[in-house]
Amino acid sequence: MAATSDEEMESLLSAFNQIYEDVKIGISEIQSLQSKHSSELQLRESLQITCNNLKKESEELAKLYSESLKNVADQ
16 A cells, blocks of 8 residues: 555656646746737837827928928919
8 A cells, every 4th residue: 555655646746746847837938928028019119109200200291292382383
């Protein structure tokens, strides 16, 4: 009966070790995904700022173009 108990204990220890390793891998994957998410968020914010700036410049250029055409028409 002691052998069975030892075998069961070994089996439990093996299962625990596997669960522990799986948890470590899971934590590592979560940290990697968090880092990637943070990088993607920074990139998105940067692209949003660039897009807003381009939209503003486009509006300013359209206004200048319209004023230019109006001046040519007035001459």
